[in-house]
Amino acid sequence: MPSSxxxxxxxxxxDVTSRTLRFWESExxxxxxxxxxxxLYHQRDRTRVKLILRGxxxxxxxxxIREIVGLYDAAEGEAGQLSYLLRRIAERxxxxxxxxxxxxxxxxxxxxxxxxxxxxxxxxxxxxxxxLQEEVLS
Amino acid sequence: MPSSxxxxxxxxxxDVTSRTLRFWESExxxxxxxxxxxxLYHQRDRTRVKLILRGxxxxxxxxxIREIVGLYDAAEGEAGQLSYLLRRIAERxxxxxxxxxxxxxxxxxxxxxxxxxxxxxxxxxxxxxxxLQEEVLS
DNA sequence: TTCGAACTTGACGTTTACGTAAACGTCAAG
DNA sequence: CTTGACGTTTACGTAAACGTCAAGTTCGAA
Numbered sequence: 435m436p437s438s439x440x441x442x443x444x445x446x447x448x449d450v451t452s453r454t455l456r457f458w459e460s461e462x463x464x465x466x467x468x469x470x471x472x473x474l475y476h477q478r479d480r481t482r483v484k485l486i487l488r489g490x491x492x493x494x495x496x497x498x499i500r501e502i503v504g505l506y507d508a509a510e511g512e513a514g515q516l517s518y519l520l521r522r523i524a525e526r527x528x529x530x531x532x533x534x535x536x537x538x539x540x541x542x543x544x545x546x547x548x549x550x551x552x553x554x555x556x557x558x559x560x561x562x563x564x565x566l567q568e569e570v571l572s
Numbered sequence: 573m574p575s576s577x578x579x580x581x582x583x584x585x586x587d588v589t590s591r592t593l594r595f596w597e598s599e600x601x602x603x604x605x606x607x608x609x610x611x612l613y614h615q616r617d618r619t620r621v622k623l624i625l626r627g628x629x630x631x632x633x634x635x636x637i638r639e640i641v642g643l644y645d646a647a648e649g650e651a652g653q654l655s656y657l658l659r660r661i662a663e664r665x666x667x668x669x670x671x672x673x674x675x676x677x678x679x680x681x682x683x684x685x686x687x688x689x690x691x692x693x694x695x696x697x698x699x700x701x702x703x704l705q706e707e708v709l710s
Numbered sequence: 711t712t713c714g715a716a717c718t719t720g721a722c723g724t725t726t727a728c729g730t731a732a733a734c735g736t737c738a739a740g
Numbered sequence: 741c742t743t744g745a746c747g748t749t750t751a752c753g754t755a756a757a758c759g760t761c762a763a764g765t766t767c768g769a770a
Contacts, residue, residue, distance in 0.1 A: 609749090
């Protein structure tokens with residue numbers, strides 16, 4: 435496992451375009467080192483990319499994601515900073531729990547619809563067998 | 573509880589604009605009755621609005637949400653339709669479970685960061701008391 | 711040293727999900 | 741009968757998150 439990566443290494447690995455990585459950097463979500471004009475990515479950047487992608491899957495905007503990844507490496511600092519951080523973390527936690535509740539509600543709804551479907555499917559099955567019987571008897 | 577609602581009734585209730593409700597209709601997500609040129613919304617439409625909002629909170633696009641709400645009232649139909657429906661429902665279920673896994677991972681990460689914060693905060697606390705002691709003794 | 715692959719920075723285009731403004735219809739109240 | 745609150749359609753504007761050129765730079769291999 436190499437310790438540094440080019441932009442297209444990272445792009446390939448996470449299935450995003452180089453353009454996307456540069457855009458995320460311009461939005462303050464990444465800050466790779468430079469080797470002359472070229473970007474050099476390290477483990478820290480890979481971790482961030484994973485966090486960004488996960489945030490996107492959860493429907494957060496890039497601005498929100500920037501805030502979230504900020505939480506991860508702002509864990510140094512003095513007392514005031516730290517307790518502020520803890521409050522923001524508690525907020526994010528509440529958001530995530532709310533989202534999970536939405537998901538559970540959706541899953542329950544879909545399960546209900548599926549149950550309906552299967553019941554109707556079973557009914558149709560019975561009917562089909564009935565008409566088959568009639569054909570045999572006639 | 574009235575049985576029909578105007579566009580601004582619904583907009584107020586769910587804290588969206590009338591423009592939004594018209595837009596969702598133009599995208600095929602709602603289909604209120606008409607009283608002349610005016611829209612008349614009923615319980616069915618309210619249910620859909622709730623589903624749309626929940627879908628948005630979960631980061632689905634309007635196109636995906638249209639597909640999802642379609643599942644709810646497509647539960648009539650014949651055998652082929654029904655088993656197709658069941659497959660789509662299974663897909664959505666997998667998506668939702670994946671999202672919930674992302675959420676759980678995020679919650680675990682944040683819990684880790686929070687733990688770090690509290691540990692460092694406790695350390696700072698001890699230091700502060702130490703220097704207070706020194707001041708008293710000097 | 712020169713070629714091509716990969717990198718760079720603009721700059722403009724695109725899609726999604728509406729906001730906003732214009733111009734008009736409707737209807738109950740004063 | 742007009743005013744104001746609400747509704748309508750049509751059309752253009754906008755922010756987010758990139759895609760897509762364009763035009764130039766860098767660098768390892770031939």
